[in-house]
Amino acid sequence: MLKNDVDKEEPSRDLYHQVYLAILEHRLPPGTKLGEDKLAKIFNVSRARVREILARLSHEGVVELVPQKGAHVARPSPKQARHVMEMRRLIEPGIVRKLITSLDDEKHAKLLAHLDAETTARRDADTQAIIRLSGDFHFLLGDLCGNEFLARSIRELSTLTCLIIYLYDAPTSDACRDDEHAEIVNAVVAKDADLAAELVTRHLDHIEASLKLSDGVQVVDIEQVFSQISAKPNAKG
């Protein structure tokens, strides 16, 4: 009997990746309560283990950990969203430049393989795969650039971008268009550093432009509902 069942292979690592993936794929929307007992029961692990994973996810910015309130999937504010994109514009062009200087056949192949996966997912209209792969593309750029610190940063920022896109309504098909990723890869394999850097910057600009980052207070959702009733009496009456 082969160990084809991955149910309880490595409970702790499994838990981390499961939660992480679920958040990336928007199956756990921003704001979702992540109760410790709940997760412990679901994954058949101890609460201490859940707590450890939650702390790790909190440090990565994926979940918000409030004392005496528990863990929730992070809800980046518009201000934070702008800061995330700002930092990405700062480091991601540098990442592709560095990637170009260290490009080899293996990296080349990985980039093309990813593009294939993206086009396949898009052809099959596999929404969850599209969302996941759109983020994975930027993870890949970070991993291939050869700098572990840059890789970790862009990974965290891309993950937050995934949450931001969900929150601020950027249609994925428009935000992370397949052809933009392909154009970037083309510039990279052509070793045109300036072009690649500019394409990345434009790509990030497109993403941010498609976001609806209203400056209005949006931390309190209750007031939004309240304003819909009291501040707009002419809507129905």
Next chain:
Amino acid sequence: MLKNDVDKEEPSRDLYHQVYLAILEHRLPPGTKLGEDKLAKIFNVSRARVREILARLSHEGVVELVPQKGAHVARPSPKQARHVMEMRRLIEPGIVRKLITSLDDEKHAKLLAHLDAETTARRDADTQAIIRLSGDFHFLLGDLCGNEFLARSIRELSTLTCLIIYLYDAPTSDACRDDEHAEIVNAVVAKDADLAAELVTRHLDHIEASLKLSDGVQVVDIEQVFSQISAKPNAKG
């Protein structure tokens, strides 16, 4: 009776800052074993608390957490050192540029106050304060730039730089010279973004240039001691 005793005010936060500060000031050199029971006894807290702090420090890259081996103060490799400096060169010029665009009187005052503290420490030859303040300067730039993600990144990278300087023998007086910080502040308050960015880059170049990042294997310190005895018989004989 006033609560002037800070002994057991906030044990967990105290523990974190104490360890962090001790590492920054090189009182806990890279590689130092951080036993859980030891720390628990010293700070009169439970082991679980120590474990939590250690995990946090591990996430920040300050300590290395090896399964079944415990926690040690991180020892960045030469490769990691280069990557740290590479990333700093990528984001720190952007940080000062952003700081300039949002400069106000309050930030201005904080920058000058820091320079005063640095010159005072240098005049008094307070080595530990000099080391701490040299790192704090870059923390301050991050905090004042207004982007929390950039601030966190530069804080972590500066901390690692502090360990790197200790490991690879850059004399602090030469690596983080007071006047270089002062020149950067001058350019910032003059709102000369290009000059400030260039000065920061040069500053980072100077730091890296003063490091002795030999590519030789240096992960095992035991072999270093061993080589001093067997490989250099002509030293004393």
Next chain:
DNA sequence: GGCTACAAATATGTCGACAATAACGTCAAT
């Protein structure tokens, strides 16, 4: 005499239980 194997000790990994706090529902009083 040196090496190996076993055992003891120390330190880490893991867990369950208890305590405290916040959220929720209920009841009573105005």
Next chain:
DNA sequence: ATTGACGTTATTGTCGACATATTTGTAGCC
């Protein structure tokens, strides 16, 4: 009927104890 206070419940915070692995010391054997 509505509001305020109180009690219950559920969830998080904290801790000590047990299990496991690694290291060190010792004794026996080659």
